[in-house]
Amino acid sequence: MLEVKLHDIGEGMTEGEILHYFVKPGDQVQSDQPLVEVQTDKMTAELPSPGSGVIKEIIINPGATVTVGTTLLIIENDDKRANQQQVEATQSLPTNSNTRILAAPYTRKIAREHGIGLDDVKGTGPGGRIIDDDVYRFIKQKEKQTTIASQVLPSTESNQRKEAVPVKASSIPFKGRRKLIAKKMAQSLYTIPHVTHFEEIDMTELLTLVKELKQLEKPISVPAFFVKAITIALSDFPVFNAKLDEEKERIHLESEYNIGIATDSKDGLIVPVIHQANQKTIKDIHREMKSMIKKAQENSLTSKEISGGTFTISNVGPLGSIGATPIINYPETGLIAFHATKEKPAVVRGEIVIRSIMNISMSFDHRVADGATAVAFTNRFKEMIEYPNLLLLELV
Structure with missing residues (x-):
């Protein structure tokens, strides 16, 4: 069993807010694969998997703020033989499999935010690694293709007026950096004349x-x-x-x-x-x-x-x-x-x-x-x- 704990990412942090998980119970994960995104009082960071295995349990729910050392989730990691079999199975997969893609956690995050699969992106980094510029280049190419398509295809939008729909009040989450900014601002105003x-x-x-x-x-x-x-x-x-x-x-x-x-x-x-x-x-x-x-x-x-x-x-x-x-x-x-x-x-x-x-x-x-x-x-x-x-x- 591997316990994934919130560790000190830097600058002597004492706690962090769990923003969201990239995995769920039952998912197969590889070493260094991003598991969870955490917001500290300084930055947003992704915690990678310390080893290969299967997600057994997620202990801390998104939105919770926990101290350093708290166990966030558990990975079922049987034995070395099982891990070796898993590695061999991974190596036998086609080269376009997601498990074969070389990319840093932040590069993967950029791709996720833009709904892009890294298997569609050509890596120009060392050993074919996908770097940030590769993803941004792919995004621009995709936007250009979309623009051209929109100019060619006829508009299907109706010119008829639609009936006004009453707008209902809504709410948005108060978490992440917004919550940390509020905490810092309040601390400053309450402390400093x-x-x-x-x-x-x-x-x-x-x-x-x-x-x-x-x-x-x-x-x-x-x-x-x-x-x-x-x-x-x-x-x-x-x-x-x-x-x-x-x-x-x-x-x-x-x-x-x-x-x-x-x-x-x-x-x-x-x-x-x-x-x-x-x-x-x-x-x-x-x-x-x-x-x-x-x-x-x-x-x-x-x-x-x-x-x-x-x-x-x-x-x-x-x-x-x-x-x-x-x-x-x-x-x-x-x-x-x-x-x-x-x-x-x-x-x-x-x-x-x-x-x-x-x-x-x-x-x-x-x-x-x-x-x-x-x-x-x-x-x-x-x-x-x-x-x-x-x-x-x-x-x-």
Whole structure:
């Protein structure tokens, strides 16, 4: 018998929520085959089978939250001889059998979500292994074929008006990442006395610089400048790159500047982290942010990539936001949200001109810092954004 237990996937997790099982009692499973999907406070992960056998019993139902070490299901695994016979039987199957397909658990998950059988996908990885790009390529080809077919086939939809059907109230599950986000938000608001400071920043020079870099085929995103400026401001005001330990009555000033990037994904908010951002160039930050955001949208971030943050930023400007009071990413002490940039009249050297103005809002832990310190911090950040050439040359 093999007991499949919830183990520590990483970052010292203590519990996890069972999202769903990929198997049911009586199913034959192979070693490393995905058995169950688990949501931790950091990430979603699949637990593979520790060996071959038959699913005898599922002990914990989907939706339950259990501690590390809890037995989730039992695999009936008779003896070595039986396992050897099973392996030999597997090897005698045709090569297009699902048991012969080489693919990582996350690659299999992508295929499942799009209703694709991996036996239809050609693997380009080592030894014919199917990688993520193979699945995405197959999806695009399938979508293209569907589009062509829809253009050729006549529409069968009736033009007649249908009677209105009363819409009934419904409910959706409150679980997974949504439940974890709620827990983190409540913990932050109940624990930290939030204060939010608002400021306006003239983005005209930075937007001009970004446009010029793009014309020189050296594109750098605006948020990459934000991250670099934040790290410099944090070095001048380290109290915002800190964590409060109430039990020891100490404010721990972090030695690393790890900037979290609040990112929207189909499963909800997630915060990938750029580690030691102060030691990276703006170009490096731009590349890493682009990669992190892509991984976040694909739900392929590792535990390390979403852990260890010391300060978080949230760029909600592209969504049209003009202001908000962001919730701090507990146990950090501050978070800045960047809002939409609007053209507004401004007085420059005694003349009224049109400038690109962006609102920012910074929430901070009032136990750790006072309002004057927060204003000084945002002023330092503002100075670098309004004079970006100095920031680009790293002369600040």
